[in-house]
Amino acid sequence: AFMLYMKEMRAKVVAECTLKESAAINQILGRKWHSLSREEQAKYYEKARQERQLHMQLYP
Structure with missing residues (x-):
């Protein structure tokens, strides 16, 4: 989240x-x-969660 x-x-x-x-x-x-x-901060934690899910779908 902090990186975003x-x-x-x-x-x-x-x-x-x-x-x-x-x-x-x-x-x-x-x-x-x-x-x-x-x-x-929650806004960035949510973005991080979404990006993590996308990454897991693209690179299982």
């Missing part, structure tokens, strides 16, 4: 800050992820 969140939010975070190092961006994304409510 990072994929969606990375460009926005990079545009908002002056840091360009991947590790620094990942730390910011991690803090933002932990600040989300369970309901906000």
Whole structure:
């Protein structure tokens, strides 16, 4: 779920800050992820579940 969140939010975070190092961006994304409510995170957990099911169908 976090990887999907990072994929969606990375460009926005990079545009908002002056840091360009991947590790620094990942730390910011991690803090933002932990600040989300369970309901906000649920969207990404559901996407991850759907992608996992699709992967299992395509690659049994």
